Structures are given as structure tokens and as C-alpha cells.
Amino acid sequence: MKVTLFATCLVDMFQSDVGKATVEVLERLGCEIDFPESQVCCGQPAYNSGYVKESKEAMKKMIDTFADAEYVVSPSGSCAYMFHEYQHVFKGDPIWEPKARKLAEKTYELTQFIVDVLKIEDVGARLEGKATYHTSCHMTRLLGVQKAPMILLNHVKGLDFTELPGKEQCCGFGGTFSVKMAQISEQMVDEKVQHVEETEAQYLIGADAGCLMNIGGRINRQGKPIKVMHIAEILNSR
Amino acid sequence: MAMKIGNENFSDRVGKGINNSFMRGAVSGAQDSIGARRLNAVEELGNWEEWRSHGEEIRQHVLENLDYYLEQLSDNIAKRGGHVFFAATPEEANDYIRGVIKKKDAKKVVKSKSMVTEEINLNASLEEIGCEVIETDLGEYILQVDDHDPPSHLVAPALHKNREQVREVFTEKLGYKKSSDPTELAQHAREMLRQDYLTADVGITGCNFAVAETGSFALVTNEGNADLVTSLPQTQITVMGMERLVPTFEELEVLVSMLTRSAVGQKLPSYVTVLTGPREELDVDGPEEFHLVVIDNGRSRILGTEFQSVLQCIRCAACLNACPVYRHVGGHSYGSIYSGPIGAVLSPLLGGYDEYKELPYASTLCGACSEVCPVKIPLHDLLHKHRQVIVEKEGKAPVSEKLLMKAFGLGAASPKLYKWGSKLAPSAMNPFTSDDKISKGPGPLKAWTDIRDFPAPSKERFRDWYKNRDKGGNQS
Amino acid sequence: MTGTIKNRDAFLNNIAQNLGRNRLSDPVKRPQWKFNPQAKVLSEATEDELVEVLKAHCEKINTTVVTTTKAGLTVALNEAVTNYGGGPVVTWKDERFSKWGLTDLFKNEWPNQGLDYHEWDHSAGDKNIQFAEQANVGITISEYTLAESATVVLLSNKDRGRTVSFLPKTYIALVPKSSIVPRMTQAAQKMRELHLDGKNVPACINFISGPSNSADIELQLVVGVHGPFKATYIIIEDL
Numbered sequence: 003m004k005v006t007l008f009a010t011c012l013v014d015m016f017q018s019d020v021g022k023a024t025v026e027v028l029e030r031l032g033c034e035i036d037f038p039e040s041q042v043c044c045g046q047p048a049y050n051s052g053y054v055k056e057s058k059e060a061m062k063k064m065i066d067t068f069a070d071a072e073y074v075v076s077p078s079g080s081c082a083y084m085f086h087e088y089q090h091v092f093k094g095d096p097i098w099e100p101k102a103r104k105l106a107e108k109t110y111e112l113t114q115f116i117v118d119v120l121k122i123e124d125v126g127a128r129l130e131g132k133a134t135y136h137t138s139c140h141m142t143r144l145l146g147v148q149k150a151p152m153i154l155l156n157h158v159k160g161l162d163f164t165e166l167p168g169k170e171q172c173c174g175f176g177g178t179f180s181v182k183m184a185q186i187s188e189q190m191v192d193e194k195v196q197h198v199e200e201t202e203a204q205y206l207i208g209a210d211a212g213c214l215m216n217i218g219g220r221i222n223r224q225g226k227p228i229k230v231m232h233i234a235e236i237l238n239s240r
Numbered sequence: 241m242a243m244k245i246g247n248e249n250f251s252d253r254v255g256k257g258i259n260n261s262f263m264r265g266a267v268s269g270a271q272d273s274i275g276a277r278r279l280n281a282v283e284e285l286g287n288w289e290e291w292r293s294h295g296e297e298i299r300q301h302v303l304e305n306l307d308y309y310l311e312q313l314s315d316n317i318a319k320r321g322g323h324v325f326f327a328a329t330p331e332e333a334n335d336y337i338r339g340v341i342k343k344k345d346a347k348k349v350v351k352s353k354s355m356v357t358e359e360i361n362l363n364a365s366l367e368e369i370g371c372e373v374i375e376t377d378l379g380e381y382i383l384q385v386d387d388h389d390p391p392s393h394l395v396a397p398a399l400h401k402n403r404e405q406v407r408e409v410f411t412e413k414l415g416y417k418k419s420s421d422p423t424e425l426a427q428h429a430r431e432m433l434r435q436d437y438l439t440a441d442v443g444i445t446g447c448n449f450a451v452a453e454t455g456s457f458a459l460v461t462n463e464g465n466a467d468l469v470t471s472l473p474q475t476q477i478t479v480m481g482m483e484r485l486v487p488t489f490e491e492l493e494v495l496v497s498m499l500t501r502s503a504v505g506q507k508l509p510s511y512v513t514v515l516t517g518p519r520e521e522l523d524v525d526g527p528e529e530f531h532l533v534v535i536d537n538g539r540s541r542i543l544g545t546e547f548q549s550v551l552q553c554i555r556c557a558a559c560l561n562a563c564p565v566y567r568h569v570g571g572h573s574y575g576s577i578y579s580g581p582i583g584a585v586l587s588p589l590l591g592g593y594d595e596y597k598e599l600p601y602a603s604t605l606c607g608a609c610s611e612v613c614p615v616k617i618p619l620h621d622l623l624h625k626h627r628q629v630i631v632e633k634e635g636k637a638p639v640s641e642k643l644l645m646k647a648f649g650l651g652a653a654s655p656k657l658y659k660w661g662s663k664l665a666p667s668a669m670n671p672f673t674s675d676d677k678i679s680k681g682p683g684p685l686k687a688w689t690d691i692r693d694f695p696a697p698s699k700e701r702f703r704d705w706y707k708n709r710d711k712g713g714n715q716s
Numbered sequence: 717m718t719g720t721i722k723n724r725d726a727f728l729n730n731i732a733q734n735l736g737r738n739r740l741s742d743p744v745k746r747p748q749w750k751f752n753p754q755a756k757v758l759s760e761a762t763e764d765e766l767v768e769v770l771k772a773h774c775e776k777i778n779t780t781v782v783t784t785t786k787a788g789l790t791v792a793l794n795e796a797v798t799n800y801g802g803g804p805v806v807t808w809k810d811e812r813f814s815k816w817g818l819t820d821l822f823k824n825e826w827p828n829q830g831l832d833y834h835e836w837d838h839s840a841g842d843k844n845i846q847f848a849e850q851a852n853v854g855i856t857i858s859e860y861t862l863a864e865s866a867t868v869v870l871l872s873n874k875d876r877g878r879t880v881s882f883l884p885k886t887y888i889a890l891v892p893k894s895s896i897v898p899r900m901t902q903a904a905q906k907m908r909e910l911h912l913d914g915k916n917v918p919a920c921i922n923f924i925s926g927p928s929n930s931a932d933i934e935l936q937l938v939v940g941v942h943g944p945f946k947a948t949y950i951i952i953e954d955l
Contacts, residue, residue, distance in 0.1 A: 021702035052627025056649030176604025219692030464943030
């Protein structure tokens with residue numbers, strides 16, 4: 003099966019290990035990976051801040067970049083959701099709305115793709131240790147992916163899993179919110195870190211680089227002994 | 241109190257909220273307990289999504305045909321002997337109500353909880369003409385006794401106060417001498433208010449829903465205060481936001497059920513009271529004279545716009561109870577009697593962007609509000625639409641941000657520029673980087689690094705790894 | 717007597733204009749709703765199952781339930797009033813009380829015991845309210861009883877004072893078993909039918925579920941805020 007990878011800019015620039023793990027996991031599951039070099043940012047930071055006009059050029063670029071893909075897979079629920087949002091942004095546009103709808107129909111978040119399209123629940127991963135999982139808001143509520151990551155994590159051998167208290171609560175990232183409303187964001191991420199600590203987990207797992215950068219950045223600043231890992235890295239552990 | 245509360249700027253209000261540890265404990269505790277009760281109450285139905293869709297279709301239909309239903313409502317109220325006044329502005333509403341009060345030579349008014357009367361600042365307007373106005377909802381009563389402390393939650397207005405604070409207020413203002421046990425405090429309020437009900441000349445209520453077909457309206461309480469307000473005084477004035485109606489009793493029942501399940505997780509509250517006109521000719525209790533005041537105050541401007549769905553709101557406050565931002569900053573931070581996500585959407589529409597331009601940004605767009613809304617208002621989408629209006633139509637965004645976003649637009653849209661920028665990032669960040677992290681960032685990054693570390697850009701971008709690997713250089 | 721309507725046309729014209737059209741002149745037909753979830757709730761339940769649902773919910777709302785028959789009603793009601801500390805007692809004026817054999821209790825037994833009893837009498841005006849305000853127990857009859865939420869529905873008229881169920885310290889509702897319906901849906905339909913039959917809906921319809929309560933101080937439940945502190949429903953099985 004041919005998969006076109008939408009790596010996302012955070013992974014490209016800051017978390018290349020997550021990108022590598024994504025490629026390796028998908029290849030192991032029999033996928034052939036393509037990474038179009040012309041991919042840029044999905045436009046979400048500007049779009050969410052209200053700069054819709056400014057973000058449209060980036061969106062068009064992305065629509066064209068992935069036009070010929072069979073499946074588009076991204077290791078980020080939020081960025082994958084953004085591809086689904088394009089069709090609403092271009093609503094009424096005779097050229098771009100149909101193109102955007104086509105893109106949405108073939109775009110999947112990584113765990114969603116593995117469980118729903120590849121129909122695989124056990125990727126053969128192994129990791130010893132106590133872990134908890136942060137459910138990202140965009141992935142859960144807007145993209146509607148709830149079960150897939152849990153199904154995959156439950157099959158990881160050696161992983162002792164505890165549910166995160168208050169898991170439905172946002173971590174306080176929210177893109178530019180994290181800097182624009184820093185004083186509020188700080189309180190939100192603090193409560194999240196506190197909840198992670200309550201689970202006594204060694205690993206905090208998530209499926210969105212933005213949330214993980216936020217929670218992880220706070221955990222590191224406070225010097226807590228918790229390792230923050232993207233779910234792709236967990237699934238790639240053997 | 242009008243819609244606006246306080247004179248501090250947004251950041252100061254938020255700072256005050258964050259530093260109020262009792263309030264934060266109360267709010268997060270309330271969110272957790274009410275949230276769990278709500279979830280239980282909607283899940284036991286087994287088909288909550290169907291209910292939501294029904295609630296939405298009812299509210300949308302009413303808004304699309306609002307002029308018709310208001311006409312029908314007012315005709316039917318007049319047929320039953322009630323008086324209806326349509327008020328475009330708070331001034332018109334207050335003048336009319338003052339007129340009724342003066343005509344009755346009324347000295348004392350008892351009120352049951354109503355957000356729309358807060359919005360038009362009715363109490364102050366009546367106090368100006370020498371009328372004593374007494375709030376009877378226990379929470380509102382506490383706030384009123386405490387020199388008009390503003391409400392901080394749509395359903396639990398005194399949520400930000402603890403029992404000790406209530407005891408102190410009652411001791412100082414009412415000569416209360418007992419403990420801070422809520423039962424004793426409530427008992428004292430009962431005794432005080434009982435006399436007020438019996439001696440009041442006029443009762444004023446809000447309106448949860450009006451029924452166009454019969455000219456009825458419903459009041460929903462657990463305390464029963466609205467029942468005494470509407471059965472003892474000789475004159476009753478009900479004030480409703482113009483959108484708060486349904487076609488018939490059949491839709492009334494659906495929305496009341498959804499309201500109470502969403503608000504507090506109750507199947508029904510202790511009292512749902514449906515009133516139609518003044519009392520019948522030989523009735524002993526109930527008002528002799530009934531007035532309905534229908535308020536616009538900016539609502540009609542929302543009709544026909546991309547924000548119309550906000551008028552579907554039934555004021556259940558489920559969005560407040562789910563909001564992670566409200567959780568930490570509390571109601572007063574919003575600077576409006578309408579707080580939380582619904583307040584962040586509604587306040588700029590009713591009160592203007594000058595006053596409330598920060599509110600749409602006080603959200604991570606996490607969608608928790610939209611998920612719990614019983615009538616499917618896409619709250620987080622409306623917050624996003626506000627941002628777009630602020631940037632594109634109102635031009636109220638900071639210049640630095642505009643430049644940044646313009647640069648972003650150019651950079652993100654051009655693969656060449658993007659590649660160039662991301663490639664340079666590691667060396668540009670070098671002076672700030674140690675141990676693969678950035679602890680003190682420059683420019684806009686500072687707001688981030690004041691709180692958390694920022695990862696240093698990967699030494700090898702993912703795209704470079706992928707390219708090298710294709711050449712066979714990095715295959716693992 | 718017909719009431720007045722002021723400022724209507726300008727107000728409604730403005731609404732129509734904002735909606736981008738002219739004022740609607742023809743009656744709007746309520747659409748066939750796409751969803752109808754309320755009809756499904758407890759729709760399969762038998763009468764006895766509805767009683768069980770009602771009882772179970774009463775426990776959650778601090779309401780006592782007593783089950784009796786028409787023959788046992790006098791004893792059951794007297795016991796309930798005694799449990800609440802006796803009189804003064806206020807009731808509606810309602811011929812059903814005598815049909816159900818309660819006249820002797822109200823008019824002889826209680827007065828003989830020295831229990832102060834008052835039957836609502838509209839010709840006595842405010843005296844009714846003064847009595848109710850001092851009363852220990854108020855007693856009324858449920859027209860429709862909603863199993864789902866343990867709610868009694870009261871319809872006001874000149875003989876059925878609204879305040880009988882609010883002002884006294886405690887409240888007792890007589891609930892004929894045949895009045896029990898699944899939920900508010902059925903009661904709302906009855907009210908609508910009344911209107912469509914050309915009759916007036918009552919000036920006051922009360923849906924009461926248990927005693928008065930509040931959680932306004934630290935979300936701690938306090939029972940008995942403005943209305944009754946306690947409530948009892950007496951289900952009469954053969955009515």
C-alpha cells in the first residue's frame with residue numbers, strides 16, 4: 003500500500019525522530035512511503051489566529067502537493083484535522099472546494115490509519131515501563147479519533163498502562179494561545195503535568211507534537227523524571 | 241450591573257482570577273462534579289446525539305421564523321389579558337418597567353434569577369426611583385447582600401464564594417449569628433426572604449422559555465423562589481431575551497429536559513412552572529396584572545450573520561463546566577456577566593469588540609464547549625470566526641502579529657522559503673541552545689520559554705534524513 | 717379582558733430585515749421534526765414498571781413514597797401528616813377528596829384531634845395565603861405523574877391555590893396510579909391537546925419533583941430553601 007507522508011513542520015524541524023519512527027513503523031507494516039519535498043506548513047497557526055487569507059496560499063500548496071496521493075498519513079491528529087478543515091475554508095470555491103474534499107477523504111492520522119485502514123491492532127511493539135496517554139483535543143474531538151491509539155497501546159508488550167486523570171482537558175497548547183495567553187496556558191499545563199505525575203508513569207505518550215512540546219517543555223523545565231514520547235516512537239520500540 | 245463587570249483590563253482580571261485559590265478550587269471542583277453528573281444524565285438516555293439534533297432543529301427553526309413566533313406569542317398573551325412590551329434597548333425596557341412600578345406605586349420588588357435583567361441593569365434602574373429590589377435565588381441573594389458582587393457562573397452565580405465568606409457577609413449585613421453551615425445560612429435567607437415575598441408589590445422574573453402557541457412561559461428552579469415570586473405579589477413583570485421561545489408545549493418539554501440535564505445533570509429540577517397570563521378571575525394567588533417585556537439589545541444584529549447560531553443558546557452553562565480556560569480563570573475574568581465559552585462568543589457581539597476583543601483568544605479551540613452544547617452551537621468555530629473578524633474586518637490585531645503572520649503566509653506557502661528557513665533554524669537558534677533545548681528564547685519565543693523549555697531544532701531535519709536515506713545512506 | 721401590545725411592528729420588522737426577508741404574513745407551519753427522541757423514553761414500560769421507576773427516582777430526590785389503596789388512603793394520609801408533625805394542614809378544595817373517602821378525616825377526625833385544618837376557599841381571599849404560610853403540611857393531587865423524574869403535575873384554578881404546595885413546611889401529593897405516565901412528554905401533549913380543543917391551558921401549571929433545594933453555597937445540597945423541607949407522594953394503586 004502506498005502512503006504519502008505528511009510529516010508536519012514541528013516533526014520536520016524539531017522532532018525528526020518522530021518522523022523516522024513513523025516511516026519505520028509503516029514500512030514494517032508493509033507500506034511504501036513517499037515524502038513529497040514540496041510540503042510546507044498546513045497553515046494552522048495563522049488560520050487559528052484568524053489570518054485566514056494569509057493561510058490560504060499554504061493550504062493550496064498542500065492540496066496540490068498531495069493531489070496524487072492514494073493515502074495521506076500524518077503523525078499528528080491536529081494537522082491531519084487541518085486537512086479535513088480545508089474543505090470548509092474553501093466552501094463555495096468551484097476549484098478548490100472539490101480538491102479539498104478529495105484531500106480530506108484520503109487523509110488519516112497515523113494510529114487511525116493503522117487500525118482503520120491497515121486493520122492492524124498489534125504492531126509487534128515492546129516497551130517495558132509504566133505509561134500514560136494524553137488525548138489531544140483536535141484529534142479526539144475534531145478528527146474523532148478516540149479508540150485507535152488505545153487499541154494499539156494495549157497491544158504493546160511490557161507496557162503498564164494507567165489512564166490519565168482529567169484526560170479530556172486540554173493541555174493548554176492551542177498553538178499561538180500558548181504564547182498569547184501565556185499566563186492561562188501555564189496554569190493549564192501545570193494541572194496536566196500534575197495529573198501525569200499522579201499516574202506515576204515513566205512515559206507520557208501522545209499523538210500530537212504540539213501538545214507534547216508543551217507538556218514536555220514544562221516537565222523538563224520542572225526537572226521531572228518523565229519521558230515524553232510520541233506514539234510513533236512507542237510503536238517503533240522493539 | 242450591566243453586561244460589563246469591572247474596569248480592569250483583561251490581563252489583570254485573569255491574573256486576579258488565577259491568584260484566587262479558593263475560587264479556582266471551587267470552579268474546578270464544580271466542573272468535575274457537575275461535569276460527571278451531566279455526563280451520566282445524558283448518557284443514560286442512550287441517544288443523546290439524537291436529542292442534540294432535535295434541540296438544534298427546534299432552535300434553528302424558531303430563529304428562522306422569529307418574527308412570526310413573537311407575533312403569535314404576544315397575541316396569545318394579550319388574549320389572556322397580559323400586556324406585552326417590545327424593547328429594542330435597555331433604556332426602553334427600563335423605562336417601561338419603571339412606568340409600571342410607578343403606576344402601582346410599588347415600593348418593593350422581589351426577583352427570581354434572570355441574566356437578561358442583569359444585562360439591562362434593571363435593578364439599579366429601579367433603585368434609582370426608590371424601589372427596593374430583592375433577589376431571591378440564594379446565590380443571587382448572597383451576591384446582592386455583598387454589595388452587588390457580580391455573578392461568576394450562569395447557573396451557580398456565587399460559586400466563587402466559600403461558606404465562611406457567606407457567613408461574614410450575612411453577619412455584617414443581616415445580623416446573622418449562626419455558623420457557616422450552608423443549611424443554617426440558607427435557613428436564615430429563607431426567613432428573611434419569606435417576609436419579602438409576602439410584602440412585595442411586584443414580582444420580576446426572567447424567562448427560560450416562552451411558548452408561542454399558548455402565550456405561556458416556563459421558569460425552572462430548584463429552590464422554588466420563582467414560584468413565590470409569581471404567586472404572591474399582585475403585579476408580575478417577566479423579562480425575556482427575544483430569542484427564548486419555542487413553538488408549542490411539545491418543544492418546551494424537550495428543551496426543559498435538555499436544559500436541566502445539561503446544566504446540573506438533573507432529569508428535572510424541583511420546580512418547573514408554566515404560567516399563562518395573569519391569574520383567572522376568581523383565583524386567590526398569582527398576579528392580577530401580568531407584563532412581558534421582550535428585549536432585543538443587540539440580538540437582532542446577530543440574526544442573518546455567521547454568528548446566528550449563538551442565539552440557539554438555552555443558558556445551561558454546560559460549556560462553562562467543560563471549559564479548561566474557565567476552569568483556571570473563573571467567571572469574573574471575562575469582564576462580562578456572560579462568561580465561559582458562550583460569554584466569549586456572545587459578549588463581543590452584544591457589547592462590541594472594543595470592550596471584549598481578548599475573549600475570542602482566551603480559548604485553545606479545544607472544542608470541549610461545542611461537544612457538550614445541547615443545541616449544537618459550534619462555539620469553538622464561532623470563537624475562530626471572531627478572530628477572523630478582528631483580524632480582517634475590525635483591524636484590531638497588533639501590528640507585530642500582522643507582520644509575523646504575513647511573513648508566515650509567504651514562508652509557509654513557498655516550499656523554497658520554507659526549506660530555507662527551516663534549514664537555517666538550528667544555527668539561528670544556536671546562541672540560545674544548550675543540551676538540545678532552549679530555555680530563554682528571543683522575541684515571541686520568550687512567552688513560551690518563560691514557562692517551558694523549547695526544543696532546539698533537530699540537527700538534521702526529517703526531510704534531510706529522508707533524502708539521505710533514499711540514497712541508501714541512512715537505512716536502518 | 718384583552719391586554720395591550722406595544723412597539724411590536726418596528727421590533728418585528730427589524731428582525732425580518734436582519735433575516736433578509738419581509739415580515740412573515742402567513743402562519744408558519746411547524747415542520748415535521750427529523751428527530752423525536754423523547755417519545756422513546758420508557759415507551760415500552762408497563763404501568764407497574766413505571767411505578768418502580770418513579771419510586772427509584774424518589775429516593776434520589778429526598779422524597780418519601782407511600783403505596784396504598786383507596787380503602788387505605790385515610791390511614792396512610794393521616795400517618796403521613798402525623799410523621800410530619802401534624803397540623804396546621806391546608807388542602808385544595810377538590811371533590812376528589814370526598815370521592816376518595818377523606819371527608820371524615822378532614823372535617824371530623826382532624827378537628828376533633830385539635831388539628832387545625834383549612835380547605836382552600838377562594839371567597840376568603842388572602843386568608844387562604846395567610847393560613848398556608850403558617851401551615852405545617854400542604855396537600856394537593858397530581859393530575860399527571862412523570863415516572864422518569866418523579867414529578868407531580870398540578871393544574872391551578874380558583875379552588876386549587878398555587879401556594880398550597882409552596883408555602884407550608886412540608887408537602888404531600890396524592891398520586892392516583894392511573895396518573896402515572898413515562899415522562900414530561902405525555903403531560904406536555906395533554907396540555908397541547910387542551911389548547912387545540914379550544915380550551916385555555918391553566919394559568920399556572922406546576923411540575924414539582926420533591927422538596928425545595930439549593931446548592932448555591934459550595935455546591936452543598938441544602939433541602940428546604942424557599943418551599944417545603946420534605947415531600948411525600950402517596951400512590952393510590954386502585955385509582
